[in-house]
Amino acid sequence: xxxxxxxxxxxxxxxxxxxxxxxxxxxxxxxxxxxxxxxxxxxxxxxxxxxxxxxxxxxxxxxxxxxxxxxxxxxxxxxxxxxxxxxxxxxxxxxxxxxxxxxxxxxxxxxxxxxxxxxxxxxxxxxxxxxxxxxxxxxxxxxxxxxxxxxxxxxxxxxxxxxxxxxxxxxxxxxxxxxxxxxxxxxxxxxxxxxxxxxxxxxxxxxxxxxxxxxxxxxxxxxxxxxxxxxxxxxxxxxxxxxxxxxxxxxxxxxxxxxxxxxxxxxxxxxxxxxxxxxxxxxxxxxxxxxxxxxxxxxxxx
Amino acid sequence: xxxxxxxxxxxxxxxxxxxxxxxxxxxxxxxxxxxxxxxxxxxxxxxxxxxxxxxxxxxxxxxxxxxxxxxxxxxxxxxxxxxxxxxxxxxxxxxxxxxxxxxxxxxxxxxxxxxxxxxxxxxxxxxxxxxxxxxxxxxxxxxxxxxxxxxxxxxxxxxxxxxxxxxxxxxxxxxxxxxxxxxxxxxxxxxxxxxxxxxxxxxxxxxxxxxxxxxxxxxxxxxxxxxxxxxxxxxxxxxxxxxxxxxxxxxxx
Ligand SMILES: Cc1cc2nc3c(=O)[nH]c(=O)nc-3n(C[C@H](O)[C@H](O)[C@H](O)COP(=O)(O)O)c2cc1C
Ligand code: FES
Numbered sequence: 001x002x003x004x005x006x007x008x009x010x011x012x013x014x015x016x017x018x019x020x021x022x023x024x025x026x027x028x029x030x031x032x033x034x035x036x037x038x039x040x041x042x043x044x045x046x047x048x049x050x051x052x053x054x055x056x057x058x059x060x061x062x063x064x065x066x067x068x069x070x071x072x073x074x075x076x077x078x079x080x081x082x083x084x085x086x087x088x089x090x091x092x093x094x095x096x097x098x099x100x101x102x103x104x105x106x107x108x109x110x111x112x113x114x115x116x117x118x119x120x121x122x123x124x125x126x127x128x129x130x131x132x133x134x135x136x137x138x139x140x141x142x143x144x145x146x147x148x149x150x151x152x153x154x155x156x157x158x159x160x161x162x163x164x165x166x167x168x169x170x171x172x173x174x175x176x177x178x179x180x181x182x183x184x185x186x187x188x189x190x191x192x193x194x195x196x197x198x199x200x201x202x203x204x205x206x207x208x209x210x211x212x213x214x215x216x217x218x219x220x221x222x223x224x225x226x227x228x229x230x231x232x233x234x235x236x237x238x239x240x241x242x243x244x245x246x247x248x249x250x251x252x253x254x255x256x257x258x259x260x261x262x263x264x265x266x267x268x269x270x271x272x273x274x275x276x277x278x279x280x281x282x283x284x285x286x287x288x289x290x291x292x293x294x295x296x297x298x299x300x301x302x
Numbered sequence: 303x304x305x306x307x308x309x310x311x312x313x314x315x316x317x318x319x320x321x322x323x324x325x326x327x328x329x330x331x332x333x334x335x336x337x338x339x340x341x342x343x344x345x346x347x348x349x350x351x352x353x354x355x356x357x358x359x360x361x362x363x364x365x366x367x368x369x370x371x372x373x374x375x376x377x378x379x380x381x382x383x384x385x386x387x388x389x390x391x392x393x394x395x396x397x398x399x400x401x402x403x404x405x406x407x408x409x410x411x412x413x414x415x416x417x418x419x420x421x422x423x424x425x426x427x428x429x430x431x432x433x434x435x436x437x438x439x440x441x442x443x444x445x446x447x448x449x450x451x452x453x454x455x456x457x458x459x460x461x462x463x464x465x466x467x468x469x470x471x472x473x474x475x476x477x478x479x480x481x482x483x484x485x486x487x488x489x490x491x492x493x494x495x496x497x498x499x500x501x502x503x504x505x506x507x508x509x510x511x512x513x514x515x516x517x518x519x520x521x522x523x524x525x526x527x528x529x530x531x532x533x534x535x536x537x538x539x540x541x542x543x544x545x546x547x548x549x550x551x552x553x554x555x
Contacts, residue, residue, distance in 0.1 A: 056531070057516055069525070265350070269342065271524075
């Protein structure tokens, strides 16, 4: 039985299950409870050129079957990551995908070029985080801006580029096509959904930032639809992200056309879920006599 | 930190809206007062996130937690019974630090801030515990608290139904001023109380540790949801705390 797959040159995974960026920090905490080398790939928290503080607390709140966050892309910055965290992550012999973002074209480009080092196998561009007032959103919202950005970043790096799309209905297929045309090697679909929570007793917003992004099983059916819509139109591999909580969800996303998946919110609740999901996939394939994980991708029946 | 399944042995009311939860905890693991666990209430996906609970006691195959109903999850928990299953991730975070030998100790607890402070008093077995509540009926297990070896206890209630009428602060000020520097303060409770306790401690040149609360996503340092602003920059309540040197905290208004 073979769970391995190829997303792009230099990005070969032992299995289709990775963590999502931002719910894994830089891997150290998880490494204390399970062996990270079981993962398909590792994706550290989104990096910007310099360190960022993020938004004030409260910046996380429960929602029905999920949560809303307004972390605001707090991170230690590219250079600190390369020096302090990458050597540790490299030890697990699993592909590393660096998630990054910028507030300007220049910052994206500079991040991409600094992250083009040994030990990083691919770059995931976050153009879709709905939390940061001045950040990501604009880049991912506009077809033209997105394709310019992808093209410029592609120019500056030899690593495969994965574009993590913003979850906007209808237009997401247009954005996916634009990213593909501009040279993206793969797409992650999607990010958190714009959301809000209000306290009816105090009449105040629950998050200090007022608004945030919804994640977890609450968004799964919508993410599934996005993957399906994009799969029918683009040719590059799709990595699914949105509410995946079990091996059953993984199978569903693969059938809809995803080649691999990311698990975020679920691992906040159950830090050992990666192991359970990967083992569940193996058992499922054995039970259904499926030789290769690739035999499931896009095989939705009518 | 380990994740383990636990049966409920007891889950009974001990004061208004306040429950004592006892879980069968079979793993052998070190812990220290101030540390907490994340409880998963259900295998279903709603409520989705685990909730943090301070450890009151852990040992002899038992994990004790004292909690107050504050929202949907604690409400659900209060309706669970003997034999039901919970998932327990822990022990998590950094507990209180040790006082120096012979140092005077003051513990200050407000409302449901009691468990970590009570846990520490029970382990250290010396010092003064000042406990504040809205009213007599909100104070859990008073007989047990009164009987802790080596602990002097003082009570304050807002309605004066037991102890001094008002907050814990007047009594606390008197004690701190009496002891002066060279005494150690441990506090947990509502933010306004913590702010006052920390201010009074600093003014008197006294070391004070506060157990902080923040909404948590994970409880083990990966989501960066539980940030607290300190003089050393952002810190995580779940991993760098919950117990912090009060003089380092930049309080939110
Ligand atoms: C607390 C939190 C922080 C996140 N931070 C990032 C981030 O830094 N970069 C990013 O591209 N996505 C970030 N995301 C989005 C996730 O990577 C993921 O795409 C999204 O949560 C949907 O997947 P899920 O339902 O499995 O969590 C974050 C999500 C959460 C819940
Ligand atoms: S609750 Fe997730 S980092 Fe503290």
